[in-house]
Amino acid sequence: MFAKKCEISERIQKFEALEPRISPNHPIRPTLLKEYKNWLAGYKGEKSLEFHLSMLPDKKYLIFHNIRLLFGKYFFQIDFLILAAAFALEIEVKNRTGEYFFEKYLNQTTLKVSGTHERIKNPVLQARLQAMKLKKWLQKHNFPEIPILHIFVNSNGKASITAERGNEQILRYICNSEGLLEKISQLANCNKNEILNTKELRRVKRLLLTGHTPENFDIISSFHLTYKDIVTGVQCPKCLFLPMDYTYGSWICPNCQCKSKTAHIKAIYDYFLLYKPSITNSELREFLHIESPTSANRILRKLDFTSTGTKKGTIYFLPRHN
Numbered sequence: 001m002f003a004k005k006c007e008i009s010e011r012i013q014k015f016e017a018l019e020p021r022i023s024p025n026h027p028i029r030p031t032l033l034k035e036y037k038n039w040l041a042g043y044k045g046e047k048s049l050e051f052h053l054s055m056l057p058d059k060k061y062l063i064f065h066n067i068r069l070l071f072g073k074y075f076f077q078i079d080f081l082i083l084a085a086a087f088a089l090e091i092e093v094k095n096r097t098g099e100y101f102f103e104k105y106l107n108q109t110t111l112k113v114s115g116t117h118e119r120i121k122n123p124v125l126q127a128r129l130q131a132m133k134l135k136k137w138l139q140k141h142n143f144p145e146i147p148i149l150h151i152f153v154n155s156n157g158k159a160s161i162t163a164e165r166g167n168e169q170i171l172r173y174i175c176n177s178e179g180l181l182e183k184i185s186q187l188a189n190c191n192k193n194e195i196l197n198t199k200e201l202r203r204v205k206r207l208l209l210t211g212h213t214p215e216n217f218d219i220i221s222s223f224h225l226t227y228k229d230i231v232t233g234v235q236c237p238k239c240l241f242l243p244m245d246y247t248y249g250s251w252i253c254p255n256c257q258c259k260s261k262t263a264h265i266k267a268i269y270d271y272f273l274l275y276k277p278s279i280t281n282s283e284l285r286e287f288l289h290i291e292s293p294t295s296a297n298r299i300l301r302k303l304d305f306t307s308t309g310t311k312k313g314t315i316y317f318l319p320r321h322n
């Protein structure tokens, strides 16, 4: 069963909030779109594994998607972690098209895409490294030692994988998504000695979930943008025009005349993602292009956010969903 569900990361949500708010001819746009596409493809690959993993017996396996843990001074992130009484399995997922080639010497990996070779990080070694970190992390939390296995799963149906002669053993740590269940059952057959009891499994689950620290990715500074680069206002849900006009409690699109009473909600969430997880009346007016503090107040009160302070000093907070 999923102890931590496969959900879209906040990083991708930030890309989605930023993209429509960067003007079409801004020089950062191509880089921004390229990175967004890469992260989204990665997520889609992970999401596609969810279906296979959901077929694992509920009682036997705990599945965690995207766990980020602090070890020493640094964080490490695991795409999927499968936990059973006898072993844990660390899964590194890649969703890239092309031909993977695992070289014998130096354990180098290349990916050939439309005729060009690109040297990439060896995903099996990446998985192994994360598994080692997890092992140390569990040791640090005084946990009984269990085998921590690792594999790289290729989730892309258009990718092919080969290993150089003499390096075929690496293929044991690789599978395609459609072969994942079989791989897990093979690993379970080789690791039958149940080490963790139900209570310990529950404890490690709690430990992982409380140890998980979502990243705090500041998308604006990471692309060296300033607030002046961000187009403010409410986006039309129909034709995506920015900004809509606010008249008598409704948002009207000057481009397609679409009328909406709720289009501002997405804009406020964009604000939370791009700037900070709180907003005041005057910040709301500036971002949504509303003149009247009373209208802004009405909008904020209707959204039922938690708040601190009174009158002009009221700060409204992003609701937390966990």
Ligand SMILES: [Zn+2]
Binding pocket: 236, 237, 238, 239, 240, 241, 253, 254, 255, 256, 257, 258
């Ligand atoms: Zn429109």
